[in-house]
Amino acid sequence: MNKDFYNLLNSDIHPSIMMELVSVKKQDLNTNFNALVNIELSGVKKSYYIPVIIEKNESISINGSIKLNICDFNLDPPTKALGLIVVDEEIEIILQLEVKEQIN
Secondary structure (H helix, E strand, O other): OHHHHHHHOOOOOOOOOEEEEEEEEEOOOOOEEEEEEEEEEOOEEEEEEEEEEEEEOOOEEEEEEEEEEHHHHOOOOOEEHHHOEEOOOEEEEEEEEEEOOOOO
8 A cells, every 4th residue: 555655646756745834823822823834745835724622841843634636736635456456635734843952
């Protein structure tokens, strides 16, 4: 299945998925924020807002997830066994970022 997914993403031409954190804006008085991210998948770049939760302990944790439709990236879900097995168009990306403050 991994091989099929790599083929779907054209990993021989585009070996990585890129996610760029553009900005983070506070939503309410709690720990809820909206992160603007650019996601590049198979050479196609799209911008998304991801609801995230930010917690500060020894480090800063940024956690969230987003469901994407692979068709938005010009990818067609593969079928197997004469169409009996179909890959879902929707994938979920889970964001878990740990940031530590460094004082120079």
